[in-house]
Amino acid sequence: MAETFPINIWINEERFKALQEAGLANLLKEELAGMKVLIVPCNEAQRDKVLKLFPMAKYDAATTKSIELLPKYVKDKIYSMVVAKKSLNVMDEFIAGFEKEGEKFFQ
Amino acid sequence: MEYIGHGNKPLVERVITDKAEAKKKIAGLPQVPASRQMATEAIGIAYGFFSPIQGFMGKADVEATCKKMELADGTVWSIPIVYDISDKEIADYGIKEGMSVLLTYDGNPLAIFDIEEIYTYNKEDMAQDVYGTKEEKHPGVKRTYAYKDKFLGGKITLVNEPKVREPFTPYFLTPRQHRAKFAEKNWQRIVAHQTRNVPHSGHEWLMKHAYIAAHGEMPVEQMESMGKAISGILVNCIVGEKRAGDYIDEAIVLTQDELRKAGYFREDIHMVTMTFWDMRYAGPREAVHHSIIRTNLGLTHHMFGRDHAGVGTYYHSYQAHHLLMSIPKEKLSITPIYVLEWAYCPHCGEVTCIGLCGHWNELQKFSGTKIRSIIMDEVKPTRLIFRPEVFDVVMDCAKKYGFGSPFVGEDYLAKAKPAFTIEPL
Numbered sequence: 278m279a280e281t282f283p284i285n286i287w288i289n290e291e292r293f294k295a296l297q298e299a300g301l302a303n304l305l306k307e308e309l310a311g312m313k314v315l316i317v318p319c320n321e322a323q324r325d326k327v328l329k330l331f332p333m334a335k336y337d338a339a340t341t342k343s344i345e346l347l348p349k350y351v352k353d354k355i356y357s358m359v360v361a362k363k364s365l366n367v368m369d370e371f372i373a374g375f376e377k378e379g380e381k382f383f384q
Numbered sequence: 385m386e387y388i389g390h391g392n393k394p395l396v397e398r399v400i401t402d403k404a405e406a407k408k409k410i411a412g413l414p415q416v417p418a419s420r421q422m423a424t425e426a427i428g429i430a431y432g433f434f435s436p437i438q439g440f441m442g443k444a445d446v447e448a449t450c451k452k453m454e455l456a457d458g459t460v461w462s463i464p465i466v467y468d469i470s471d472k473e474i475a476d477y478g479i480k481e482g483m484s485v486l487l488t489y490d491g492n493p494l495a496i497f498d499i500e501e502i503y504t505y506n507k508e509d510m511a512q513d514v515y516g517t518k519e520e521k522h523p524g525v526k527r528t529y530a531y532k533d534k535f536l537g538g539k540i541t542l543v544n545e546p547k548v549r550e551p552f553t554p555y556f557l558t559p560r561q562h563r564a565k566f567a568e569k570n571w572q573r574i575v576a577h578q579t580r581n582v583p584h585s586g587h588e589w590l591m592k593h594a595y596i597a598a599h600g601e602m603p604v605e606q607m608e609s610m611g612k613a614i615s616g617i618l619v620n621c622i623v624g625e626k627r628a629g630d631y632i633d634e635a636i637v638l639t640q641d642e643l644r645k646a647g648y649f650r651e652d653i654h655m656v657t658m659t660f661w662d663m664r665y666a667g668p669r670e671a672v673h674h675s676i677i678r679t680n681l682g683l684t685h686h687m688f689g690r691d692h693a694g695v696g697t698y699y700h701s702y703q704a705h706h707l708l709m710s711i712p713k714e715k716l717s718i719t720p721i722y723v724l725e726w727a728y729c730p731h732c733g734e735v736t737c738i739g740l741c742g743h744w745n746e747l748q749k750f751s752g753t754k755i756r757s758i759i760m761d762e763v764k765p766t767r768l769i770f771r772p773e774v775f776d777v778v779m780d781c782a783k784k785y786g787f788g789s790p791f792v793g794e795d796y797l798a799k800a801k802p803a804f805t806i807e808p809l
Contacts, residue, residue, distance in 0.1 A: 287761040
């Protein structure tokens with residue numbers, strides 16, 4: 278199986294309820310004493326693109342092996358795309374959308 | 385009172401507190417503006433945080449530090465403390481060996497610098513020796529390469545003490561003030577927790593682990609009969625140059641203090657202070673430097689966890705432990721407390737030491753990055769992982785000091801007030 282470089286989106290109670298109602302709670306993993314996290318996979322090319330488009334983010338190679346420090350509004354957008362598509366496979370669409378529309382993509 | 389600092393040498397304090405005397409001493413001296421980095425280190429030297437050094441290092445000390453991890457006199461020393469300067473500045477200010485200059489900061493007098501030596505040093509060699517790499521993406525190496533071409537060595541005397549702004553004011557203590565505070569508390573053993581982090585419960589357990597280890601064979605009864613603890617934990621926060629994504633300094637200091645205020649540590653066992661120091665991320669060598677600073681503060685023990693002061697994948701998880709263990713006990717008078725990670729075990733239903741728990745495949749490890757990610761997402765973590773009172777302070781600090789974020793961003797870097805200022809004399 279190819280290595281993935283995920284983005285972790287942490288889920289509060291409100292979002293957890295919404296995901297349950299949408300039948301998407303199965304997409305969540307439990308970590309750190311019951312916290313819910315949506316793990317959105319990226320391949321290597323997607324990871325590199327995300328890090329280039331959002332220079333404040335970093336790939337944590339040492340501990341979590343995930344893309345971290347993405348601003349909340351970016352993760353909010355990814356979350357809403359996952360919910361709309363009912364799939365974790367959203368990163369190509371996300372990257373294309375941001376490349377096309379820039380900051381307007383988040384409005 | 386004479387205190388003994390690192391290397392069993394008297395604690396340095398080179399500060400003129402009498403303003404009239406200070407004015408007299410600096411009269412007529414050529415003025416040289418110091419950068420924030422250099423001003424920070426001049427203050428550290430003068431108060432004795434870096435005892436036994438009394439000034440910026442000369443070439444022999446730098447060479448011995450780099451090559452042998454000691455000063456020229458054989459005292460253990462791991463990180464060069466240097467004053468860099470360009471040829472143009474040397475010419476413009478007429479700097480010569482044997483003269484004294486007045487370092488200024490923000491246009492105000494800071495310290496007398498007795499220039500004993502002007503020298504060059506190969507920066508690539510310095511980087512390789514101190515950081516174990518020449519790669520510029522290592523932040524310590526980057527800082528080394530950014531040094532100007534010459535270095536000045538010589539003694540420093542502070543003539544104008546820094547004014548530390550709120551909310552940091554009560555947390556800044558000099559080494560002498562630390563020692564006076566410990567005496568007041570009657571602490572006989574004090575263990576350092578080095579931090580540049582907002583605490584999650586993994587950190588909290590590391591501190592508890594280190595406290596119990598440091599308290600060691602001392603009697604509990606004595607502690608109880610006196611009604612006050614005789615061992616303590618000093619959380620000494622590093623306040624200095626920030627990188628994007630770091631926690632803001634205000635959040636670090638105030639959340640660490642909140643752990644005691646909210647009762648996770650007894651009032652008489654826990655104390656928070658700060659030290660001005662720009663992290664070099666030198667991993668094992670920085671661990672040695674932290675030991676030196678905390679020895680000078682008067683601490684007896686120092687906790688070292690996983691990847692102490694490391695960055696990226698330059699050092700292996702417990703490399704700092706190995707380096708510290710290689711130093712003869714008589715050369716480093718603080719006792720290291722080596723601790724393993726603490727993690728959440730869903731099987732045990734508690735936070736546990738990975739060296740004790742047998743459910744290896746189930747452990748959910750704490751990661752500072754992961755916790756930052758949770759906070760960035762504005763999700764309140766479970767209390768077993770992150771104390772709710774600490775979370776509230778983090779969010780409060782974001783509003784009050786962080787331009788909406790508890791993490792260093794462009795706004796904080798550009799607009800945050802410096803932690804200290806130098807006022808007119």
